[in-house]
Amino acid sequence: MDDQAGQGATSAQMSLQLFEDMSGQPIDESTKEIGFKRNNLFVAISGLGLAPRRFIDAAYFIAAQDPAQRDYYDVDLNYFKWLMRYDSRNVRHLRSVIKDAQRVLIEVTDTPPDRAPTEDDRWVSEQLMGTVGIGKGRIQFRIPPLILRHITGPEKHHWLNLCITAAFTQTYSRAIYDYVLPHAHDGLTDWLDLDVMRSWPGKLGKSASEFKHFRQKYLEPGVKQVNELSDLDVAYETRADTPGSKKINRIRFRIKRKDTVASMLARQPESHDLLLILRNEFGLDTKQFDAIAQHRLDWTDERIQQAIEYTRFRLNQGKVTKSPAGYLMQALSHNWRVSEAERKMVVIQEERAKAENMVATAKSAASETVAKSVAQRDQEARERMNNEVRLGREHFEAADDKTRKDLVRLYVVSAQGKLTLKRLQLDASALSDGNILGHSDLAWYFGQFVFGRIKPQVRVAR
Known part of the structure; x- marks a missing residue:
């Protein structure tokens, strides 16, 4: 089938x-x-x-x-x-x-x-x-x-x-509704000969040939009932075809469709929450609600709920990239649903992702601990070296002239000193015990060198 x-x-x-x-x-x-x-x-x-x-x-x-x-x-x-x-x-x-x-x-x-x-x-x-x-x-x-x-x-x-047409109790209300219904989208009918309209229910009394009697007995009650009982609001206009004539012989109708959502909420109170989800969460427009109203007999609450769940499911998967409302209408029209196998697959994927996330979190925590430990050791090493430089400098400054001159001479000829002087582009012959501490970078390396010379003494002192 x-x-x-x-x-x-x-x-x-x-x-x-x-x-x-x-x-x-x-x-x-x-x-x-x-x-x-x-x-x-x-x-x-x-x-x-x-x-x-x-x-x-x-x-x-x-x-x-x-x-x-x-x-x-x-x-x-x-x-x-x-x-x-x-x-x-x-x-x-x-x-x-x-x-x-x-x-x-x-x-x-x-x-x-x-x-x-x-x-x-x-x-x-x-x-x-x-x-x-x-x-x-x-x-x-x-x-x-x-x-x-x-x-x-x-x-x-x-x-x-x-359900709407069965509510009419007047022949003209039903005949008017039938006539204007195809024009609801346009909002206006063509001009119609009044004699044609008078013939809709069959023969009428002679008084109906006069417009004022026809309007009072048939036209006005018919329009009133259409407006009260149907999904349309209707008004009419009349005219005389012959210029200067007072005889009304033409009529046309203006039509406005009532709010479909409000109508459905009023007629289907048990579906109130479901219809509000369609309007507020998914933003369905009037045309889409009209389609739902037309298929309401087989688009049941269960089927609508199923389409909502399916659309949410695909949204969470990132599969809906344009219009959630349009996607939901497709799901509703084609009766798409989330299978139990898909639900199980998603649960398994979520559990697997959760486990992988826990492993990644543990690895990240371990890496962070190691990084903190390394940073701490680096900080301790820098503090130790700075302290050693300070001790070396203090020793140099407290030494006598001969010792100071000997330390400068030994540093200048050492491999460490030559490399530092070359990197800093300094002339060794210009250095003396009086100016070697004037260059900040050189003073730091020189202090480290001096500490190396006195290190055994420091250990003994400790």
């Missing part, structure tokens, strides 16, 4: 499991997002009331989870009714809803809106729903192949959240 098929099967299984877990709660109270990528082709369909829209949503959701196109779909009836938030046990009414959905057609044409169609223009008219059967607690339905191809095809699409 390929990734797409596997993901579809997983979503279908999880939505069914969620239905079983909620024990009678309606779908709009779910804390998990349930929806599918709906083709933009299906947003402006006329003559479709609230309940038939929900029926179409449920059927298309089931088809969207299965990438393999099927002749018939067969599911549990109670599960299907839960998806379309149909709480009634009135079978006669349910049949009526299904027939209403079957009567609605969708038209596709390449005829520009500003001219009449010709025989060369492409035009297709097709039912949204084919044959439907109910019996023994099951529902079977057939989606026409042309429609089915668009449901699972690669065309432009948007995310339809059944």
